[in-house]
Each structure stands twice: as structure tokens, then as C-alpha cells.
Amino acid sequence: MKVQFLGAAGTVTGSKTLIESDNGTRILVDCGLFQGGKLLRSFNWNPLSVLPSTIDYVVLTHGHLDHCGWLPRLVNEGFDGKIFCTGPTKSISNLILQDSAKIQEEEAEKANKEHYSKHDPAEPLYTVEQADKVLPYFKVIAIDTPFELEEGITATYFYAGHILGACSIALEIDGRRLVFSGDIGRDNDVLLYPPVHPKQADYIFLESTYGNKKHPDNDPKAELEACINETYERGGTVVIPSFAVERVQSIMYLIWQLKKEGRIPDMPYIIDTPMGIKVLDIFTDNEKWHKLKWEECTGMCAMFTMISNYEETIEAIYDDRPKVVIAASGMITGGRVLSYLERYIVRPETTVVIVGYQAEGTRGRKLLEGEKEIKIYGRYYPVEAKVIEIEGLSAHGDQDDLVNWLSDLENKPKNIFLVHGEADSFTELKAVIETRYGYECIIPELEQSIEL
Structure with missing residues (x-):
């Protein structure tokens, strides 16, 4: 089995993790936009290092732009599989994509009118029409209920907090259990319930947004x-x-x-x-x-x-x-x-x-x-x-929340991959997890491919 980090590796945004099974089935966990400085945003215009038409499934953790915002490009460039998600994530992703496309069209139009872009003409990353074409690919999945992507590959969503509909994902593939945290919410969120902790995992892909930070005890x-x-x-x-x-x-x-x-x-x-x-x-x-x-x-x-x-x-x-x-x-x-x-x-x-x-x-x-x-x-x-x-x-759990999310594991995972963070957050979270649990943490680089 192979995993390739196509986004949110060495940076917070652009979440895309590609899993390729022993028999060649390709599953993309999240398909987000890069956000931030010019260099990061420029990555959104690059083609994926694998052809979208060769990806069989997309499994979304939630509907934030940095987790679903590249879907119109993926579909426009040849993806023709299924996009699995929860009910609220489908509704929110559809809104997010429509809004994103509209903003990009408006900003391209404004840039062309006022001539402040170096591109002539400035173009949107994708259009509202292209965003519309994503919706038929969504397949809604119930939470806490294993579902089969195809024979021998099963996934289960479990509650992550963070935003409405957000879930972590347990993926059973080639006899191994891969757990993707998605974005983990807080135990004391104003509106949402605490995230559910995983019990079993061979490999964990853990978000690290606040890996070096603890939220203040403020009101x-x-x-x-x-x-x-x-x-x-x-x-x-x-x-x-x-x-x-x-x-x-x-x-x-x-x-x-x-x-x-x-x-x-x-x-x-x-x-x-x-x-x-x-x-x-x-x-x-x-x-x-x-x-x-x-x-x-x-x-x-x-x-x-x-x-x-x-x-x-x-x-x-x-x-x-x-x-x-x-x-x-x-x-x-x-x-x-x-x-x-x-x-x-x-x-x-x-x-x-x-x-x-x-x-x-x-x-x-x-x-x-x-x-x-x-x-x-x-x-x-x-x-x-x-x-x-x-x-x-903040809707993101802090260092304590991230470390505690691992506290109910009944087995020792082979590796924990730290994604969706910046350099300082990766480094400090890695040290804390290895000290507390003795789990090996790996900080992957963008585009890196690793065999499991």
C-alpha cells in the first residue's frame, strides 16, 4: 500500500492524502484548496501528480474550503468516481464551493476591470458552472456505520466536532486500519459535542494546526x-x-x-x-x-x-x-x-x-x-x-486536545503522520506525543510518497 501527501504536508491548507491499495485502487482523503501566500495559492493551479481520472473515490472529512475546495478542479480534470461524506458535509460543501466559485469569478472580473493582476486576462480557478457539476458525485454516509467502498475496502465515519458534519475516518484496507483525524474540534466547544477518540489504528494521519499551542483559559x-x-x-x-x-x-x-x-x-x-x-x-x-x-x-x-x-x-x-x-x-x-x-x-x-x-x-x-x-x-x-x-x-483543538485524542488507543500504531500544520507545530507535537506515548511520529513533505 502506498500513501502520497498531495497537500497539507508542511503546511496547514490544501488537504489531500492519496491512498493506493495493493490492487491499485486509489482513494483521495479530502480535496482542499491551498490558502495563504502567493506561493501556496499558486499550487492550486498545478495539476495533480496523479491523473484525476485514475482516482476511484474521494472521502471527505468535512466541508471547509481547505478540505473540499479543489473538487471542481478534480472533476473538471477527469475525476468520475464517488465522493463520500456525511449529510451536513454535503450541504456545507455545496455552499462552500458555490461561494468560492462566485468569489473567484467576481475577483477575476474586478482584476480585469481595474488592471491590478499580472495575468491578462485574470481567470477564476473554477467557475460557478464547474462547481455545480460536483454535486451529483456526492454520496451521503451515516455516521458510526461501516460502509463498503468496494470489496475489501471499508470506511467508518466518527464524530470530530470542529464544524457541523465533521468526522474522522477509519479506513480498513489491505488488512490495515488507517485513521484520518480530519480537523479535530474542542472538548468545550460552544455549539458542538466533544470529538470521539479512536480505539484501534495501524496508521494515524493527525492534524497539527495547534500542535504547539494551548488555548488560554479565558472567557x-x-x-x-x-x-x-x-x-x-x-x-x-x-x-x-x-x-x-x-x-x-x-x-x-x-x-x-x-x-x-x-x-x-x-x-x-x-x-x-x-x-x-x-x-x-x-x-x-x-x-x-x-x-x-x-x-x-x-x-x-x-x-x-x-x-x-x-x-x-x-x-x-x-x-x-x-x-x-x-x-x-x-x-x-x-x-x-x-x-x-x-x-x-x-x-x-x-x-x-x-x-x-x-x-x-x-x-x-x-x-x-x-x-x-x-x-x-x-x-x-x-x-x-x-x-x-x-x-x-477557535474551532480547532489545541495541543492538549490533539494529544488526548490519542489517549483511548488500545494498540500501538506503527506510525503517526503529522499533517495540516506548520513547522513549529509539527516539531513540538511530535516531541510531546513521542514522550507521552512512545509512538513514532513522521512529518511528511509535500508530494512525498511512502509505502506502508
Whole structure:
């Protein structure tokens, strides 16, 4: 059996792990976009090192862009197999791909109109039409129920937290059990249940996003309260760049709680992410996947102004009253949050609240590192706004969560492959796991091929 790391090796994004069985069956676990700096994003334009037409199956862990966002390219370049996923992952992936394609088309059009791209003409990575063609390939699988990909190859999904529908995967192939963590959530998540731990594994592919970090023992609700009140008193706007899936809903829940308790003022509270609004419907349709009751979902939504069209976005942007705006994307790589930041990043009374992981090279990472100006649509804007981070809202487990995820193993795995992280996180997580359990950890390189 052979495994090849086509993405998320030596970096956080672009998750793609190719498994080739003894008889030549090829299974791709996740098919995500690279996000971050120019070099990483350029990888999205490269052909896979194997022909997509030779891949038999795709098995998705969840619906984030860095795990499903390359599917339109895969299909467009010849993939004609099945894409397995959970029910919520199918719904979320479809939204994510539609949104991604639309943003890419809009940005290509804007680049061509304003001539700030070195490509002439600038083209989208894929179109809405190409994204539409992915949906018929999805096959929904129940959680905790083994299913057969073909004779001799079985897979089982088990709950991972992180976002709605996210699962880890146990793959039984050629007499070996391969476990792919996907992205692991937190034991104390605001909306989701704790992740389920694996019991048996010969090989483990473990995400390492926060492999060198421990989340602070803080109260994100209290931090949000302080931030909102301080910004309101300055007459400013709170801009919260947010991932549309799960993070928007978590922040909404906390703000709703604060408002019910009379701890934050009356002012506009705005959700400006059409995809995030649609995800709320998926939440109400999938109650068994999360902690919220239907009444809580509807009560929470009633507090917010939901913006769905761009005319309303423009109106909100030019309304200078104090307000709180939650808008995608979470790493400030695209989406409507850029339009808000064009106007508000230059104002000292503004607060930009970072609430999730920021990959290397993204605008969000640069803001956290104290960048004095950021580039948006070819123009540079001085950063005068206050930038703060609320770490307690991350959907990723920290080092303790990742290490504890291995604590119920009843056998010693042959290897643990550390993926989906950066150099420091790999190195520190490897040392902690080897010290605590004595398991051998391998840090694969991008495109590396290893025989199991």
C-alpha cells in the first residue's frame, strides 16, 4: 500500500492524502484548496501528480474550503468516481464551493476591470458552472456505520466536532486500519459535542494546526462583551472576519446571550455572509449534530440583521453608526469582509476581532503580526484600527486536545503522520506525543510518497 501527501504536508491548507491499495485502487482523503501566500495559492493551479481520472473515490472529512475546495478542479480534470461524506458535509460543501466559485469569478472580473493582476486576462480557478457539476458525485454516509467502498475496502465515519458534519475516518484496507483525524474540534466547544477518540489504528494521519499551542483559559464571552462596549463608547464599528460555517453561529450565540443578559448596548448587529446565513438552515435541519435547540436557533437569528445582497452591504458599510458586523472570510482572504475593511481599517475607532486560525501569508495573519498596512484589491490601506484576537473561539483543538485524542488507543500504531500544520507545530507535537506515548511520529513533505 502506498500513501502520497498531495497537500497539507508542511503546511496547514490544501488537504489531500492519496491512498493506493495493493490492487491499485486509489482513494483521495479530502480535496482542499491551498490558502495563504502567493506561493501556496499558486499550487492550486498545478495539476495533480496523479491523473484525476485514475482516482476511484474521494472521502471527505468535512466541508471547509481547505478540505473540499479543489473538487471542481478534480472533476473538471477527469475525476468520475464517488465522493463520500456525511449529510451536513454535503450541504456545507455545496455552499462552500458555490461561494468560492462566485468569489473567484467576481475577483477575476474586478482584476480585469481595474488592471491590478499580472495575468491578462485574470481567470477564476473554477467557475460557478464547474462547481455545480460536483454535486451529483456526492454520496451521503451515516455516521458510526461501516460502509463498503468496494470489496475489501471499508470506511467508518466518527464524530470530530470542529464544524457541523465533521468526522474522522477509519479506513480498513489491505488488512490495515488507517485513521484520518480530519480537523479535530474542542472538548468545550460552544455549539458542538466533544470529538470521539479512536480505539484501534495501524496508521494515524493527525492534524497539527495547534500542535504547539494551548488555548488560554479565558472567557470569550466576557472578551466579546468588553470589546463591543469599548468600541461602542468610541463611536466605532466592530468588524469580525469569520468563517461562515460554525464560527459565525458560535459568535452569534455568544452575542445573543450577552444581549439577553443586558450586557451590550442596543445597536445594529449584522451578519453579512450569505453562506453563513444559509448554514443556519443546515443547523436547524441537523439538530443531532449540535447542542442548540430549534427555539434557540430562531431566537438567536431574530436579533441579527441578515444581509444577503450587495446593495444592503453597501448601505451597511456607509452607515457610520456604531455597529457589530460579522462577515466572511475568516482569514480575510476574500469575501465581503474586505469591503468593510476598505472603509473601516483606516479608522482608529474601529476594532477588528480575529477569532480563528490564520494561515501564513493571509491578511488575518499579517494583522495579528502587527502589519502597518494591508493590500486589498490592489490598493494599500494603513491599519489604524485596533486589532485583537479572541482565541477561545477557535474551532480547532489545541495541543492538549490533539494529544488526548490519542489517549483511548488500545494498540500501538506503527506510525503517526503529522499533517495540516506548520513547522513549529509539527516539531513540538511530535516531541510531546513521542514522550507521552512512545509512538513514532513522521512529518511528511509535500508530494512525498511512502509505502506502508
